[in-house]
Amino acid sequence: MRFDCFGSRCGVWGGDELAARRRLEAWHRQFSRFRPDSELSRLNRDPREVVPISADMARLLTAIHDAAAATGGLVDGTLLHEIEAAGYRTDLGTPVPLDVALALAPPRQPARPRSERPGFTLIRSLDSFFVRRPPGLAFDSGGLAKGLFADLLAEAADGPLAVDCGGDLRFAGRRRTLEVTDPFGGPGLHVFEVHDGAVATSGIGTRSWLDAAGRPAHHLLDPATGWPAFTGVVQATALAPTAVEAEWRAKATLLSADPSWLVHGGLVVLDDGRHELVPARSRAAGLGPNASKVQAARGALMT
Template structure:
């Protein structure tokens, strides 16, 4: 089997693409090399167009446009459509209209610095509470029209592609790789396919120790991890901050959950489930993950595996065995 495994930086995070086919040889086949080159070019294009850290990006030009309805191409419409969907399925907790608030919280530039100490941040953090949606619910005004080629959104509201963009990008790249065995990892949002060659092992990292917290196997679909430990900083006066906001306050949410890994039918779905689960706190997280399963890591270091995960992993193994 021919294998290609490349790691890189993308969308302010770590990225990885793993490709395999049945071609013999110790080096990647031409098919894999071409697929990887196309995938990286596409991912670089999406990063340039969707970032909020470049004033000339398509996303920021949309924010700056005073018109309530703006012509836009298919990629930008897909991002806005994903943002509206994320708002609906999360009950407003995953809200891409919080661009101004996340910059004010301290995430105002592309992430290149080392995170602050997690134990120190937890010790200084405010009392824990589940997040709530923003009563303004500006995400409800997000809309697209495929036939007219337009986007509607509240003029002047800063939009943040954030995890929604990473999950959607992983899925768009995955759509180019049908027939291959692949993993596309965009900042912890994974889209993968088995290519008829067995399941993938997914290793969940413990945010406190870096050691494996849980392992499971899946054939295809999406997995995403949302956590407060990778983008963590200390602001003025030592106030800790991170990038997962409580929409009702516009400030970092401290819910008692450090990280959530969720399974979905796509990377985008897994991303939205993971973030929703973390923002709801431990009790709400269990309910959020009940359908597809997942893994919670709480502030005391306890790891909880939501039971549906074991059933889905077992079914994936059985389904692939039946088609082998």
């Protein structure tokens, strides 16, 4: 079953597809930053330092926290003001052709984390959740929300299931194939086989625009500058056990221009059109840069 959700195309195959669709659409209403009545928009407008939140919001903020911890702040879900300043304030129309955007783009350089990252804390009291954050800190659900919801649906399934949340895919119970498309419009680049696991692709070609000064822009920001990152990588596909992990690994790869983030395998497309297939790393080689920091940082998140 295919349908529009999260500003893109989503799909569910297996199990109660209609119930899964309704749940995804409910999450969209709850977490879209483009809906003024969503829980996310209300949280971002709330002037209080400590704000009550739902259990699902607590899950999303945990995913945002973990992605930042794993990537040293490179994948930053608190850049809402920056993405709006760059021009992404509503659903976008037809994207700027990738070759045009690259011709107008600034010199390539890897993105960097902010020198000082504002933190936030989750508070749990019995069955209630709260978030404490500094004044002005706002959250952008972005791709991490789509990965989280794909994971939640797959983990609740009692049989084979495939979920596609706008390019964040989670598979359970049956081997499936996934073709990586060429962002420049050429033939497919590679076909991955996935059984129980996830795949996410992050790229600069689908959500792009020209800003007021005529400069090319897209939704993947360099946290250090707050502006769209042009790193020499235009698309990264990551395999991982969960869609949330696949999402932050794909983003970290593109932002850093470093394929070593793809420890479970993946594919990178460069802005000259070449692509590189990255094999999965052996378990003995570890889980990639900074990934071990997640559990250490998790203890400081919840009080």
